[in-house]
Amino acid sequence: MREFKPRNTQRARTLRREATPMERKLWRYLSGSALGAKFSRQMPVGPYFADFLCRELMIVVELDGHSHDLRPDHDALRDRWMTDAGYQVLRFTNADVQGHVEGVVTAIRLAVDAQRSARSG
Template sequence: MREFKPRNTTRARELRREATPMERKLWRYLSGGALGARFSRQMPVGPYFADFLCRELMIVVELDGHSHDLRLAHDAARDCFMSEAGYKVLRFTNADVQSNVEGVATAIQLAIEARRQDRSG
């Protein structure tokens, strides 16, 4: 049995305050349920923090900057943990958001619709 660990809300708050420009840009598309589902920023999922999380549909959206190129094994372990916990993980690069934020938003919206369809049977 795992020992209960309280959520690190202080760290989550710091991460939200220190959001990258691309996280802020994508948040404008995700906030307020604009794509048909409610997302929260920098939410704890196990030992990790999801950049964006839809609890209802268990969708995680991750934005990868240059530092992620050096952390491929860490990101793979993180994705595996989240997938095994039932989350659908969507990864986009900062370049994707910079050059085609509407396309990224459409991809997320399609994932939302697919997840709803899967859950409705």
């Protein structure tokens, strides 16, 4: 039986409430299963929080702003942990969302479709 580990739901609520403008913009495209998969915002994944998480397909979407430029080693460790745990990590910059949100959404939709195909095939 899996050991129960309490999730830091208060921290997740705070992160959702304090979402960046680009997180809010992308959420408009991901919410309501608009891409054919349910995404949640600021979800605990192991010792980390995913900006956006599709539990069913194990897809994590991360948006990188200025703070990520200051700690690339942390992001690399985090991505490695998530990949080792079976998650596909899609990482975009705030500038990607600002200037090319349609391309970001298309990349996420392609990942959703690929995961669905892999699971049904």
